[in-house]
Amino acid sequence: MNENINTTEIMELIKGLVTIPSPSGNTDRVISHVDEFFTKLGIETTRNHKGGLLITLPGKNNEQHRFLTAHVDTLGAMVKEIKPNGRLKLSMIGGFRWNHVEGEYCEIETSQNETFTGTILMHQTSVHVYKDSGEAKRDENNIEVRLDERVSSADDVKKLGISVGDFVSFDPRVEMTKSGFIKSRHLDDKASVALLMHVVKQLKEEGIELPHTTHFLISNNEEIGYGGNSNIPVETEEYLAVDMGAIGDGQSTDEYTVSICAKDSSGPYHLGLRKHLENLAKQNQIQYQMDIYPYYGSDASAAIRAGFDVKHGLIGPGIDASHAFERTHETSLLHTGRLIYHYLRSEMNS
Known part of the structure; x- marks a missing residue:
């Protein structure tokens, strides 16, 4: 029944x-x-x-x-800092681990309700540049957001309207399978x-x-x-x-x-x-x-x-x-x- x-x-x-x-x-x-x-x-x-x-x-x-x-x-995050290179440092909302969001697509919502997309990455991502790419600690100091905008400085980012305290949400990637599962953030x-x-x-x-x-x-x-x-x-x-x-x-x-x-x-x-x-x-x-x-x-x-x-x-x-x-x-x-x-x-x- x-x-x-x-x-x-x-x-x-x-x-x-x-x-x-x-x-x-x-x-x-x-x-x-x-x-x-x-x-x-x-x-x-x-x-x-x-x-x-x-x-x-x-x-x-x-x-x-x-x-x-x-x-x-x-779970989610906030913009903690706009780095000199135009990347974003994050502050956690809720109890997740940084390695669980590494490589994830994300969305930044500004206080003016504008949205921008990005990807959450390690600063030392490229194995062709960083010898310790695999061993570097996944934490708030090394994790950053790469914006999908042509920015190379903090001023470039601020001109978009992005500021400290803006909310960052993670792409859920929801999918329903033929076998009866639903998987998603x-x-x-x-x-x-x-x-x-x-x-x-x-x-x-x-x-x-x-x-x-x-x-x-x-x-x-x-x-x-x-x-x-x-x-x-x-x-x-x-x-x-x-x-x-x-x-x-x-x-x-x-x-x-x-x-x-x-x-x-x-x-x-x-x-x-x-x-x-x-x-x-x-x-x-x-x-x-x-x-x-x-x-x-x-x-x-x-x-x-x-x-x-x-x-x-x-x-x-x-x-x-x-x-x-x-x-x-x-x-x-x-x-x-x-x-x-x-x-x-x-x-x-x-």
Whole structure:
């Protein structure tokens, strides 16, 4: 039973999201894109002062609320310095490694909303010139942006309107394969944003009234640690972050199931809510993995740190090569979508 979860539609939603640049701090375009999606469904939306998007689906029980988040902000960078040779030094936005963006195409957006393209390269790239090209450290001192403009000095660059503080976004290079994979930058967490969009659409089209009033926050500062730690109504008892499952040595998570997080760097997630999610998966033949993420934090854990008295949980599709060139499979999207659907339709555990 697939509950009308359409992975083809979800992947198209993901493609639309990842192609809109949205590094943390510069997310208005993608938030507007999601806003338009919900508005067309006849769902009222609001924005918080941080720029995140809020929607509410009324439920039968208006005393015990649920709150779900997925974040639309991504990794990226800012122009840190314009070098004398016309290249750009970068300052990271979010926790990636420099070697994961070396050789990537990028886009620079100026404060006047002009855009320029470039390539992120090592200063010592040419093996014909630099003997230590392969050994030089990949860091903020050696990584630079080569602009696709005829510039050879800092003044040339400044005349284009490029300045310190301009946002730099990475080319997602999104691709869907015949074997059912979608690979792209920024599946963390635009895959989960697409899942929430799709499930809400299904509920709306089916005319289903949820058992509990449920709020959805499309947050826009998760990658820098504080996306979903506000705008949580006092009636909220359960807070579920829909993010990603991290894959690697020692991890249970894979690209074909939904990942349920038992613990991350912030500590254990709420045991009662975790068991409820696991039982829903078992009851509905949803394939899942239980996992621990050692170097991870979510919007839900940010809410706990901010002092909110909620039961917090974390689920998501399994994403390979997180914070680099990511990939997941349609079956992981299917099982994650099904778990979200059944969770929203379930009665809250007391």
